[in-house]
Amino acid sequence: xxxxxxxFFLLSSMSLSIYANSDTVYVNSDIxxxxxxxxxxxxxxxxxxxxxxRFSSNGLIIIxxxxxxxxxxxMDNEKTEILCKYINEKLEVEIKKLIIGHFHNDCLxxxxxxxxxxxxSIANSLTIMKCKELNLPIPSTSFTDSLSFDFNGxxxxxxxxxxxxxxDNIVVWIDNYKILFGGCLIKSTQxxxxxxxxxxxxxxxxxxxxxxxxxxxxxxIVIPGHGNIGNYESLKHTLDLLERN
Numbered sequence: 001x002x003x004x005x006x007x008f009f010l011l012s013s014m015s016l017s018i019y020a021n022s023d024t025v026y027v028n029s030d031i032x033x034x035x036x037x038x039x040x041x042x043x044x045x046x047x048x049x050x051x052x053x054r055f056s057s058n059g060l061i062i063i064x065x066x067x068x069x070x071x072x073x074x075m076d077n078e079k080t081e082i083l084c085k086y087i088n089e090k091l092e093v094e095i096k097k098l099i100i101g102h103f104h105n106d107c108l109x110x111x112x113x114x115x116x117x118x119x120x121s122i123a124n125s126l127t128i129m130k131c132k133e134l135n136l137p138i139p140s141t142s143f144t145d146s147l148s149f150d151f152n153g154x155x156x157x158x159x160x161x162x163x164x165x166x167x168d169n170i171v172v173w174i175d176n177y178k179i180l181f182g183g184c185l186i187k188s189t190q191x192x193x194x195x196x197x198x199x200x201x202x203x204x205x206x207x208x209x210x211x212x213x214x215x216x217x218x219x220x221i222v223i224p225g226h227g228n229i230g231n232y233e234s235l236k237h238t239l240d241l242l243e244r245n
Contacts, residue, residue: 027086031079034229036221037177039064039154042229043083045074057106058223060181061087062174064152069097071172071181072225073110080110084117095119097151099158100139101183102169103130104199106225111137122147124160126168161215162208163201165194165225171212178220185209187238188227194241195226206242209235 023035033041041061048054059072068087073080087093098114100123101107108131111121115137123131123139131138141147146159155175163169165184172181185208187194194200213235222234230237 027082031074031083031086033061036223036229037179040174040177040179042223043070043074045079045083047075055226057226058229059107060172060179060223062151062154062156063091063093064154066093067152068093068095069099069151069156070095070114071099072101072107072183073098073114075105075109077110077113080113083110084114097122098139099123099156099172100127101172101181101225102166103127103134103136104166104184107183108136108139111139115140122158124158124168124170126160127170130168159215161211162204164205164208165196166199167201169208171216173216173219178218179223180212180216180219180221181223182212182225182234182238183223184225185212185238186222186224186234187241188224189230189234189237190228191224191226191237191241194245202242202245206239209238209242213239 025033030046032044035041039062043059043061044056046054046056057075062069074083084095087095098119098121100121114121120141121139122141125142125144128139128142143158146157148157157173158170160170169183169185171183171185219232222230222232224234
């Protein structure tokens, strides 16, 4: 019961006022979906470790015409299976593609499960190189600078603009809704630090964020890899944190 109220408090504090009327679905105590447009949900999963305690990770589910594209998996195959089965069985949607933000397990921890279900997985070529080096599951489709595709009338763009949180991190843009999935390259406005910098490219991070700000200056909703759903201010806040680092 305590964990439920803790989860409820976190979720209540994480959404900006513009999402007050959004649909929120509790798949279970570790997986929550928040609708941010008629076709897009943020999937939030909760995990725990000694360093950070209980923490959340964000991804997206883009749904159109009973088909879905997922951006980033939960951190393990078990939670990924639960999420995918909920999408398939409760939402009655077929998952067509997975976009992977970088090589950490908060992006591809469930890739093994998704590959068993023959879902196409898309990643930066640098991510694929790192997966091979670490003997991780290998995404099926690669790109270098960018990859754009039409998904049932929605324009989705995957773009690599430089290193930051990791050397391979990408952002994903949904043009129809001006939604930017910044992943772990972008920090939430409540973040007081840069988080896990073990694989960070600090020397490039600020410049990469500036490129993102220039490229997607009309972003209305910005989703960081962890923490609050935000807007363009999340990009500015990330720069501020980097300047203090």
